[in-house]
Amino acid sequence: MQTYIKDLSQHVEQTVVLNGWVSNKRTSGKVAFLVLRDGSGFAQCVVDLATAGEENLERAKRLTLESAIKIHGKVLRDEKQEGGFEIQVTDLHIYSIAEEYPLGKKEHGVDFLMNNRHLWLRTKRQWAIMKVRNSALFAIHRFFQSRGFMQMDSPILTGNACEGTTTLFDTIFYKDDLPAYLSQSGQLYAEATAMAMGKVYTFGPTFRAERSLTPRHLSEFWMIEPEMAFYDLEMNMNLIEEFVRTVVTDVYTECKDELVNILERKTALFDNIHQPFPRIEYDRAVRIIRGEEEVDGKNAIKELEADLEGVRQVIADKQQSLADYEQKLQTPNLKKGEVNYFQSKIDGLKNDLKKLEDDARNIPQWLESARNFPPGEDFGAPDEKALTRLFDLPVFVYKWPSPIKAFYMKRYEDDDNYVKGVDLLAPEGFGEIVGGSQREDDIEKLIERIKEHELPMEAFEWYLDLRRYGSVPHAGFGLGFERLVMWLTGVSHIRETIPFPRYFGRLFP
RNA sequence: GCCUCCUUAGCUCAGUCGGUUAGAGCGACGGACUGUUAAUCCGCAGGUCCUAGGUUCGAGUCCUAGAGGGGGCGCCA
Numbered sequence: 001m002q003t004y005i006k007d008l009s010q011h012v013e014q015t016v017v018l019n020g021w022v023s024n025k026r027t028s029g030k031v032a033f034l035v036l037r038d039g040s041g042f043a044q045c046v047v048d049l050a051t052a053g054e055e056n057l058e059r060a061k062r063l064t065l066e067s068a069i070k071i072h073g074k075v076l077r078d079e080k081q082e083g084g085f086e087i088q089v090t091d092l093h094i095y096s097i098a099e100e101y102p103l104g105k106k107e108h109g110v111d112f113l114m115n116n117r118h119l120w121l122r123t124k125r126q127w128a129i130m131k132v133r134n135s136a137l138f139a140i141h142r143f144f145q146s147r148g149f150m151q152m153d154s155p156i157l158t159g160n161a162c163e164g165t166t167t168l169f170d171t172i173f174y175k176d177d178l179p180a181y182l183s184q185s186g187q188l189y190a191e192a193t194a195m196a197m198g199k200v201y202t203f204g205p206t207f208r209a210e211r212s213l214t215p216r217h218l219s220e221f222w223m224i225e226p227e228m229a230f231y232d233l234e235m236n237m238n239l240i241e242e243f244v245r246t247v248v249t250d251v252y253t254e255c256k257d258e259l260v261n262i263l264e265r266k267t268a269l270f271d272n273i274h275q276p277f278p279r280i281e282y283d284r285a286v287r288i289i290r291g292e293e294e295v296d297g298k299n300a301i302k303e304l305e306a307d308l309e310g311v312r313q314v315i316a317d318k319q320q321s322l323a324d325y326e327q328k329l330q331t332p333n334l335k336k337g338e339v340n341y342f343q344s345k346i347d348g349l350k351n352d353l354k355k356l357e358d359d360a361r362n363i364p365q366w367l368e369s370a371r372n373f374p375p376g377e378d379f380g381a382p383d384e385k386a387l388t389r390l391f392d393l394p395v396f397v398y399k400w401p402s403p404i405k406a407f408y409m410k411r412y413e414d415d416d417n418y419v420k421g422v423d424l425l426a427p428e429g430f431g432e433i434v435g436g437s438q439r440e441d442d443i444e445k446l447i448e449r450i451k452e453h454e455l456p457m458e459a460f461e462w463y464l465d466l467r468r469y470g471s472v473p474h475a476g477f478g479l480g481f482e483r484l485v486m487w488l489t490g491v492s493h494i495r496e497t498i499p500f501p502r503y504f505g506r507l508f509p
Numbered sequence: 510g511c512c513u514c515c516u517u518a519g520c521u522c523a524g525u526c527g528g529u530u531a532g533a534g535c536g537a538c539g540g541a542c543u544g545u546u547a548a549u550c551c552g553c554a555g556g557u558c559c560u561a562g563g564u565u566c567g568a569g570u571c572c573u574a575g576a577g578g579g580g581g582c583g584c585c586a
Contacts (some may be wrong), residue, residue, distance in 0.1 A: 009550090028549095029542045048543075066535095080546085104520055105547045106535050111578055112520070166585070185586095210575085210584050211510075223586065350522090354514080361513070361583050369582090381582075435586070480586030494586095 005041035008085045011075045018043070018087065022067045022098075023122070024105065025060075030062035036071070036087075042124060045071055045087040047387060048121055056092045066150040068095035068124070078149055082261070085336045110493075118509050128258035132251060133485045139250035140224055140481075143243055144201045149226060152193035152200040154186025154267045156207075158457040163322025166207040169219075180282035182207035187478060188408075191439060194474060195466050201226040204482075205381055211504045214492040216381075216431075218482060227476035231419040233410075237396055238473035239426055241277050244394055248273045251488055265490040269427065274391050277424070277472055280397040288373045288390065289383050300386040308363040315356050322349045384431035391427045398422040407449040409437040422477070424485045433484055443467035 003016040020038035027033075030049040035042055047060035063069065063231070073087035097343065103119055113120045120126055138404035157173065157180050166184050174182035193200045206223045228239070252259065252270040259265040280288075283315040291301030313474055343416040373383055379397075388395060400421045409419035424434035440446045443464055450460055485497040495501040 024547080026545050026548055028545065029544080031543050032549090035544050035546085044546080046544080080544095100519080100537060101535095102519075104536050107521060109578085110523070150551070206586080212584060214582080214585095215580090217585070221586070224541090234564090358514080360582050365512090365581075427578070478586065483586055501571095508561090 003042045005036070005038050005083070007040075007086075008043060008083070011079055012085070013075065015072060015074050015090065016087070017070065017072055018045075018096075020068070021122070022063050022065055022069060023124075024027050025063055025065065027061050030057070032057060032063075034069075034071075034089075035058060035126040036069070037122070037124075038125070039127075041083060041084060042085060043083060044081055045073060045089050047089045047092060052089050052092065056089065059092050059094055060089075062097065063094070064098045064224065065101040066098040068098070068485050071444060101124050114495065114501075114506060115509070119498060124262055125294070126496065128255075128262040129485070129489050129491060130499065131258050132255050132263075132489050133497060135205045135251045135254045136247060136485055137481070138202065139247045140252075140281065142250070143246050144199075144226065146495065147199070149199045149201050150193075150197045152159060152190065152197065152202060153204055154183065154189035154193075154202045154225075156183050156205060158183050160456065169207050169209045184208055185478065186223070186225050187227065187476065190225050190476060191463070191466055191474065192478070194227040194229050195470070195472075199226070199228045205469065210428065213504050214356050215495075216483065216486075218494055218501055218503050220493075221498070224479045224481060225476060226472065229472050229474045232473050233422065233475060233476040236436055236438060236477060237279065237398065237422055240396075240436060240477055241394075244277075244424065244434070245273050247484070248488065259489065263489050263491070264305040265488075266428075268392055275393055277396055278391060279398065281399040282397055282401065282418075283399070285377070285387055286373060287380075288371050288447070289373045289379070289386050295390040298390045300390060301367065303389060304363060304367045304370060304386060308367070311356055311359045311363065314359060315353060318349050318353050318356070322353070328406050334457070339509070376401050376403070377428070379432075381431060384425055385429040388425045388427050388431060393427055394433070395425050395427065396422055397425060404436070407453045407455065408439050408446070410440045411445070420475075430487050433487055436475065438473065439476040441467060441473055443469045443471065 001018060003011060003018060005018065005020070008016070018036060018038055020036040022034050023037040023042060023138075024035035025032065032047040034045045036045050047057050047426075049057050052060075056289070060437065070093040071087065071089050072091040073089040076086055076088055077084060078086045101119075102116055103113075103123070122132065130401075141151070146276050157171075159173070159178075159180060159492065168181040168184055170180065171180050173179065184206060185203060186206075187497070190200055190202050200221070202225045202311055205220060207220055209219065210217070226239070226243075226434045228235070231239070248270065260267060284293065288295060289300055291299050366385065369380060369382040370386040373379075387397075396420065399418045400409075400423075402409075402417055402419050405421045409421045411422065412418045419437065421435070421437040423432050423436075426433045440449065446464065446467060447457070450457055482497040486494050489497065491497060495503065495506075
């Protein structure tokens with residue numbers, strides 16, 4: 001009966017059948033080591049002449065990387081192995097011998113890997129990221145479903161470029177030149193369904209046509225947008241906090257091995273997540289970014305300056321060891337192994353230096369941005385970095401200046417200059433993962449805002465109906481799913497968090 | 510859209526001041542090895558130096574334009 005690698009612990013000392021692909025192979029005379037992957041995990045399978053016999057060993061030696069096989073074998077406990085088990089093969093069947101596999105065991109460049117995304121997904125690291133993605137997806141549904149929320153899909157095709165802020169992909173709705181757009185947000189529709197169902201969330205694809213070519217942007221991504229009737233800003237923040245804490249905790253529980261051992265994610269986040277998230281007003285956040293106020297004795301500007309100094313020191317150190325290795329390479333009568341060793345050290349150092357020199361060029365710009373941050377403006381990426389690196393927990397920033405926030409956000413009753421918006425910024429310099437607000441529920445004020453933002457009133461008639469017929473205080477938030485996965489896994493680029501990313505310049509495969 | 514770095518073998522990269530026949534590692538292929546973890550060792554094959562112009566006795570190397578890519582910023586989630 002077929003077993004999966006993730007279940008090997010239940011079959012110790014038993015004979016099992018595994019189907020899978022050869023992700024690595026080493027042969028050594030009378031023994032072959034096959035690393036088998038079956039989608040559920042990776043396991044080393046030993047084909048040994050004494051146990052498996054000559055025919056099976058010959059078959060094992062013929063295998064190429066990514067050939068598909070079926071094996072019969074005994075499950076042995078082996079602490080040296082990742083996962084803790086290995087298979088002593090007794091029989092080996094070949095489904096297919098793979099042609100020469102394009103992905104080698106050494107490092108590849110990003111462009112090559114993206115062109116081979118359909119194969120790249122088979123590697124251990126990408127497999128781990130996808131497992132975390134799936135775990136997060138299920139944790140999100142579980143969180144909302146267990147709290148009485150209903151999942152309500154919002155339309156993907158919409159008739160208006162509504163909020164007016166972003167560039168949308170456009171298309172034609174049937175033949176009569178009726179313009180249609182791919183949705184940039186489900187929020188307005190979520191507000192409508194919340195008035196029907198009480199507490200709802202959307203979880204669907206979102207499209208943005210800005211030519212943003214950064215590690216944080218995709219043209220097509222998935223977004224979670226809960227919307228709750230009878231919720232104010234405070235309740236919204238409480239929900240966001242409980243939501244983020246639960247998802248982080250659930251994912252860590254389910255994917256600890258992938259996060260810690262394969263992705264080498266720092267665990268500080270998972271250790272701290274149970275503490276209350278700091279909540280700071282925008283005005284205070286600005287003072288912190290500008291270095292005018294400290295957090296637990298830490299100053300944003302001074303931290304950045306120390307970073308820059310640190311990077312410069314590391315560059316100096318690496319340049320010194322580079323010179324040392326180049327010196328050693330000149331030693332007469334070196335063995336081939338020694339030459340290779342020194343050469344690989346030199347290549348590695350040169351690579352490190354390239355990245356560090358990028359940092360040394362960029363940090364002064366970030367410093368400039370933080371130091372001169374103009375109060376009243378929205379935070380840029382460097383400003384969020386300067387702020388969040390002072391915290392080891394996600395931090396709420398609320399009470400934002402009205403002019404920089406969306407038209408539908410409710411203003412403070414006692415101060416028209418601020419709205420009841422809130423962003424949740426992830427720590428360790430990551431930046432925004434959640435943006436939300438209490439919504440404007442007064443129809444007169446909402447009409448005023450729509451006029452101020454010069455939006456087409458007729459397109460919002462249905463939205464205004466929500467205020468005409470039983471308007472209630474309500475609130476909601478949006479979470480970019482891939483950004484969440486990026487933060488959870490600690491990968492440095494969003495393109496690795498979705499199976500087939502779509503971004504400016506990338507439509508294939 | 511702006512700033513910056515890059516493009517040399519299937520892959521990752523060296524290539525000094527412009528100089529004669531362009532190199533290494535990995536991968537592939539042939540071989541050695543009973544415990545390997547990106548195994549190791551020996552041998553062998555592999556090139557439109559991104560494209561188009563230009564400077565020069567001579568261009569992988571210098572100049573101009575174009576294409577593609579990385580990093581940072583903006584727009585944003």
